[in-house]
Amino acid sequence: MTGFSPTGVPGPAPTPDSSTGRASDFLGGLRLVDEIRALADYIDTARRDLVALRPQDIQERFIPTAADELDAIVQATESATEDIMDCVEALEGLGERLSPADTEILNGAVTRIYEACAFQDITGQRITKVVRTLKNIEERVGAMLATFSVNPALLAGAPPPEDTPAPLPPTHVAAVGDRPEDQALLNGPQHTGAAMGQDDIDALLRGPG
């Protein structure tokens, strides 16, 4: 009796003990091949699913469009705020013609409008955070495509590209002179509950140290 051999070449006649061991090794090898084949099928399916999702659209169309729309919001609110400020400054100038009591009422209202106009700064920073998040998604989609070597041509049986795209650089540009750890401090406006109020900040400033 000859022994099992993955290569198909008959091996030397085994002893009764070694025959059992080689059979076990061979069966184990077959299972490994099956598992690798299943893994390859899984990756191929994932790759096809990714292509079917049209990830290039996310990178090339959806995210740039969304970012452009958000930029337009920032520009529009900035322009509108400037208009409001122009009008309020004109109204404020009328105070000299009013009685002291009316001037006080006018100035109070004008001050509140100035305070309210700060919304443009806050919303601008929030929108910038959203745009940064979109850029991160864009980068991750790109990295995922690179990892899976996804190319629509694969569906036609073409080989994967040799030069997969490199991940995009980080979106945050470190400010000149900032320490590396300072970047982690740039979080922008926080949601109510996550943010410290002015009273909390005052207490922290008064604290020891």
Place this chain on the structure above:
Amino acid sequence: MAVDMNMKILIVDDYKTMLRIIRNLLRQLGFNNIDEAMDGSAALQMLRATGDYGLVISDWNMEPMTGLQLLREVRADAKLKSMPFIMVTAESKSENVIAAKEAGVSNYIVKPFNAETLKAKMQSVIGEF
């Protein structure tokens, strides 16, 4: 000692609308001698050029130089190190406040803020007016 209402105040912010808001609020408080800069490096140049500012009111998140770095530069400059410096920012996490405190900030205002808060923090730094 009475506050000099003609003191030069430098406001620093990369949003021109915010510069305008703070300028108008300061004007309503009686301060009219106000200069503006749109980032820390421009502000530092102005501070070093004249050295006669009585107060700096600065945003944090600006490029290329942030308000925190401006604060550190000011505190490291022999001629500017005692300059009153108020940070006005949307950065409201405790680590931000601690970092600013460690860098030597005089007071810290979180955006959005109102005129009353601005006045109170200014008074705590430069005195009653």
